[in-house]
Amino acid sequence: MCGGTLEIAPCSHVGHVFRKTTPYSFPGGTGRVVNHNNARLAEVWLDDWKHFYYNINPGALNVPVGDVSERKALRERLKCKSFRWYLENIYPESQMPLDYYYLGEIRNAETSNCLDTLGGKAGQPLGMGYCHGMGGNQVFxxxxxxxxMSDDNCLDAAHPRGPIKLIRCHGMRGNQEWTYDTKTRTIKHTNTGMCLDKPESSDVWKPLLRACDRSRGQQWLMQVDFKWQARRHRAS
Structure with missing residues (x-):
């Protein structure tokens, strides 16, 4: 971003000794120091993508960042590029979305539970769980x-009745295209025309695809903090 280079040295060898515990102590604990440092990095370098980081790691919002004006001035003085430029030109294979309408939890209006990856990897079914507000597996x-999207996986459905799985995002729409209606609060699967519905009582952790009927079980709340990046002009 500031004119340097990232180089890969295939023949290099790096050794690291992992301690079971840190030999140092910090006021508030090690986690507080790590969150403090990461929050400062986000505020100075990530631009609008800091919101993405904070939603995934909400602990970083609960620590004082301190004065970062000097670091921002350094970035300005060095004429550093934007983080969008970095994602587009240096790390285009990153799955971090360049333009998104919404980032946060997706809560069902009837059950008040949230979509949740349940820690699942690609190919595993989408789940639901109690909305804990801690980010992580409930950030979409x-x-x-x-x-x-959640990380580099997308909601994917190959059949009108589901199941809904987490599949590696391919960017080709198809089974991974969904339309959210802000008025009816429905999430419609484009390929099948079916709507995302609450789980059945027999399997309370797996949301379903059902014919759209605008019931409360098919209403999903995306109200944490809209970031309308897709309406902005691309950074030069």
């Missing part, structure tokens, strides 16, 4: 490409 991005 609704992107300009109409994907619903």
């Amino acid at each position: 991005a609704y992107t300009k490409r109409k994907q619903i």
